[in-house]
Amino acid sequence: MSMHDLEAFIRSIYPFELLSKNELSKATRAMNIAYYKKDGILISPSKTASFLYIILKGEVGEFSEDELLKVYSKSNSFDADALIYGQSAKQFKVLEELICYELDKASFLALMDSNEAFKAYFIQDLANKIHSAKQREYTTELSGFMMALVRECYVHTPTIVEKECSIMEALREMEAKKSSCIVVRLEEGYGIVTDSVIRKHVLFNGYDKHASIGAIALFPLISIEASDYLFNALLSFTKHAIKRLVVMENGKIIGILEQLDLLSYFANHSYLAAVKIKKAGSIEELKEASGEFIHIIRKLHVKGTKVDYIAKLISELNAKVYEKLYTMILPEALASKACLVVMGSEGRKEQLLKTDQDNALIIEDGMDVDAYVPYMKRLSETLIDFGYPPCEGNIMVSNAYWCKSKRAYSQEIARWFDTPNMEDVMHLAIFFDAHAVAGNASMLSELKAEILRHVEAQTTFMAYFAMPVLAFETPIGFFANLIAKENKIDVKKGGIFPIVHGIRSLALEQGIDVSDTVGRIKKLAHLGVLESDFSGALLEALDTFLNLRLKEQLERGFGNQVNLEHLNELELELLKDSFKIVNKFKKFLTHHFKLSMVS
Amino acid sequence: MFASFFAKRNAQKLNDERFRFLFEEVPLDEVVVFDTETTGLNPKKDEILSIGAVKVRGNTILMSEKFELFLKPQCEVGECSIKIHQIRNIDLQNALEPREAITQFLHFIGARPLVGYYLEFDVAMINKYFKPWLNIHLPNPQIELSGLYHDKKIKRIPDGVIDLRFDVMMKELGLPIFGKHDALNDAMMSAMMYVKLQNVEKL
Numbered sequence: 001m002s003m004h005d006l007e008a009f010i011r012s013i014y015p016f017e018l019l020s021k022n023e024l025s026k027a028t029r030a031m032n033i034a035y036y037k038k039d040g041i042l043i044s045p046s047k048t049a050s051f052l053y054i055i056l057k058g059e060v061g062e063f064s065e066d067e068l069l070k071v072y073s074k075s076n077s078f079d080a081d082a083l084i085y086g087q088s089a090k091q092f093k094v095l096e097e098l099i100c101y102e103l104d105k106a107s108f109l110a111l112m113d114s115n116e117a118f119k120a121y122f123i124q125d126l127a128n129k130i131h132s133a134k135q136r137e138y139t140t141e142l143s144g145f146m147m148a149l150v151r152e153c154y155v156h157t158p159t160i161v162e163k164e165c166s167i168m169e170a171l172r173e174m175e176a177k178k179s180s181c182i183v184v185r186l187e188e189g190y191g192i193v194t195d196s197v198i199r200k201h202v203l204f205n206g207y208d209k210h211a212s213i214g215a216i217a218l219f220p221l222i223s224i225e226a227s228d229y230l231f232n233a234l235l236s237f238t239k240h241a242i243k244r245l246v247v248m249e250n251g252k253i254i255g256i257l258e259q260l261d262l263l264s265y266f267a268n269h270s271y272l273a274a275v276k277i278k279k280a281g282s283i284e285e286l287k288e289a290s291g292e293f294i295h296i297i298r299k300l301h302v303k304g305t306k307v308d309y310i311a312k313l314i315s316e317l318n319a320k321v322y323e324k325l326y327t328m329i330l331p332e333a334l335a336s337k338a339c340l341v342v343m344g345s346e347g348r349k350e351q352l353l354k355t356d357q358d359n360a361l362i363i364e365d366g367m368d369v370d371a372y373v374p375y376m377k378r379l380s381e382t383l384i385d386f387g388y389p390p391c392e393g394n395i396m397v398s399n400a401y402w403c404k405s406k407r408a409y410s411q412e413i414a415r416w417f418d419t420p421n422m423e424d425v426m427h428l429a430i431f432f433d434a435h436a437v438a439g440n441a442s443m444l445s446e447l448k449a450e451i452l453r454h455v456e457a458q459t460t461f462m463a464y465f466a467m468p469v470l471a472f473e474t475p476i477g478f479f480a481n482l483i484a485k486e487n488k489i490d491v492k493k494g495g496i497f498p499i500v501h502g503i504r505s506l507a508l509e510q511g512i513d514v515s516d517t518v519g520r521i522k523k524l525a526h527l528g529v530l531e532s533d534f535s536g537a538l539l540e541a542l543d544t545f546l547n548l549r550l551k552e553q554l555e556r557g558f559g560n561q562v563n564l565e566h567l568n569e570l571e572l573e574l575l576k577d578s579f580k581i582v583n584k585f586k587k588f589l590t591h592h593f594k595l596s597m598v599s
Numbered sequence: 600m601f602a603s604f605f606a607k608r609n610a611q612k613l614n615d616e617r618f619r620f621l622f623e624e625v626p627l628d629e630v631v632v633f634d635t636e637t638t639g640l641n642p643k644k645d646e647i648l649s650i651g652a653v654k655v656r657g658n659t660i661l662m663s664e665k666f667e668l669f670l671k672p673q674c675e676v677g678e679c680s681i682k683i684h685q686i687r688n689i690d691l692q693n694a695l696e697p698r699e700a701i702t703q704f705l706h707f708i709g710a711r712p713l714v715g716y717y718l719e720f721d722v723a724m725i726n727k728y729f730k731p732w733l734n735i736h737l738p739n740p741q742i743e744l745s746g747l748y749h750d751k752k753i754k755r756i757p758d759g760v761i762d763l764r765f766d767v768m769m770k771e772l773g774l775p776i777f778g779k780h781d782a783l784n785d786a787m788m789s790a791m792m793y794v795k796l797q798n799v800e801k802l
Binding site: 006029030031032033034035036037056057097099102 | 658659660661662663773774775787790791794795798
């Protein structure tokens with residue numbers, strides 16, 4: 001391999017791509033190629049590491065005592081920890097005869113010294129490692145939604161005049177340039193003259209329009225650097241209660257940023273959709289507004305926004321659609337005496353694309369339940385028309401089971417706890433995730449409080465409730481290999497469901513009144529039920545699954561299958577690590593809820 | 600039977616003591632794998648254009664001590680050979696005078712055994728410059744890769760005809776082929792074959 005090819009190969013491997021050209025060529029010049037037979041030991045507690053190994057061909061296993069933890073194959077490198085700490089508790093053994101590059105310890109440590117990002121990658125723990133890899137994916141795409149720069153937004157041409165210039169002349173120049181304001185060069189710096197300033201001085205106070213403009217200019221001028229974030233511009237508008245900012249670059253004025261443009265920039269995203277929903281005067285208009293969500297998701301995903309945030313935003317928007325539709329369809333007298341709730345993933349605010357409706361109606365005791373039936377039927381049908389597919393399990397307000405009085409729910413909850421079968425457990429699970437979107441929300445809180453009282457009274461129930469966590473095998477094998485069917489893996493069964501349901505079980509047990517998984521994990525960590533490292537790992541693993549699924553869904557439609565062929569090396573690595581975290585979590589739950597004692 | 604005798608005779612004929620190191624002891628587990636690019640296949644009239652070489656110590660290919668240089672040809676490089684090795688006249692502007700290049704090469708190899716694919720040709724090419732100048736032929740022991748390969752392969756298929764083409768051998772040995780063919784690259788791939796062949800009983 002010529003030096004050039006070698007550099008190209010090394011550069012294609014993360015985190016070596018973080019190295020500068022100089023650092024990279026220094027590193028490759030120091031590398032040797034080595035060959036090892038099967039079963040050769042490269043590093044062990046008694047054999048200190050003297051190289052960083054980068055695999056060209058073959059496989060190496062990382063063992064802790066006799067347990068195989070990880071398999072390294074082409075393009076993987078190991079083991080930075082052993083080099084940094086000068087010892088290793090792990091053993092690295094050749095599984096398949098190996099050809100690898102060796103970078104000596106001194107050169108490796110020198111690289112770490114000279115490159116902060118490179119160093120950071122190696123000294124972070126697993127959760128951080130996943131995070132930094134994702135961060136990188138994000139930054140390679142456009143900078144995040146809020147991270148757009150001022151210069152990316154539309155900036156108006158400025159009109160700049162001397163302070164001696166007459167007001168009329170300045171206005172003419174402003175007209176010619178179609179500027180929105182006049183920047184005046186004063187002795188102490190720049191000042192600004194806007195329409196409202198002219199209105200005040202010339203029209204109201206009778207200031208001579210041929211007099212010099214300097215005297216009426218406002219000073220100081222609020223400015224922002226072109227390289228600053230739009231987000232900061234937004235803050236500046238609010239803080240100073242102004243409508244325009246002067247954009248500076250290298251100490252020079254390059255334009256004017258109008259509040260209106262900034263808003264419309266954000267409006268292209270979610271803001272506009274929310275306004276549209278609010279303003280919708282007919283069901284048709286509401287349908288049109290809800291049809292735009294997919295574009296928002298796509299945009300946010302491309303810009304690297306965390307899936308968790310996208311889901312929250314979309315859930316807020318979905319909730320607004322539900323709320324609006326509820327008030328449009330139901331007569332006021334009925335609407336205020338009931339509560340529309342969304343459940344399951346929608347309730348947890350984890351819904352992204354429009355998937356099955358999971359909703360229910362709680363009606364105040366004493367109201368005529370039958371009066372609601374036709375409206376609820378219409379509500380379900382309209383939602384289907386909007387593109388929210390009907391729920392397969394028929395968990396919808398059009399189903400009498402999910403449209404009943406508060407008292408009837410109370411009785412049902414008691415029955416769920418009494419002699420639960422699998423269906424009851426799942427009903428309880430989705431109801432526990434419920435989130436009120438319209439009507440009288442206090443009824444839902446009261447019912448949830450009842451659930452928590454039942455949990456306290458019946459401690460053995462929790463094991464039954466948590467049991468489904470183990471329903472699906474984690475698709476990762478003994479050799480830390482991914483187990484796929486036709487190269488596809490169901491990430492919902494394999495990863496998302498065990499985390500979501502496990503966390504839900506813990507939340508139910510602990511009486512945590514938060515309905516989204518991320519919020520629950522954070523609360524559980526706060527309560528000390530989950531160690532903070534582990535909760536961080538769970539959050540990252542969940543985000544990994546959701547991210548890969550969303551990517552697949554955006555590219556190839558619905559479903560929970562992720563095709564391994566579409567993943568790059570890093571994504572495969574993250575997926576493996578995430579499933580390992582799932583397995584660890586299952587172990588934890590088995591122990592916590594004593595699942596091995598029920599079956 | 601006469602090998603050691605001829606070796607001594609050869610050593611005796613050396614006419615320049617500065618090159619005595621070619622006969623000194625070497626680290627036991629080190630060899631040099633090398634390859635040349637030439638203007639043609641006739642050692643009598645063709646010339647070396649470039650030499651690429653790497654040291655191998657045990658199972659490690661010391662790329663960090665690699666060797667690569669170009670030689671100034673005495674006559675213009677012909678069109679036919681340019682097409683094969685892709686070394687154009689312009690690529691040889693910074694090339695060394697043959698004597699200087701060979702001197703550097705000798706210092707690189709010392710007395711280490713030489714390894715190569717159809718090594719005989721490459722050694723003959725080196726000798727073409729070397730012999731008239733130092734009055735000896737290259738004294739280093741020579742290890743022929745295709746020979747090593749053949750001997751290990753024949754154990755499995757005693758009467759078989761064995762394909763000894765370079766790429767076929769690489770493939771059979773399960774080694775990755777990379778980059779374009781040039782002297783250093785071929786030396787590097789040959790080094791991999793050598794290391795692999797050292798580690799297998801039969802193929």
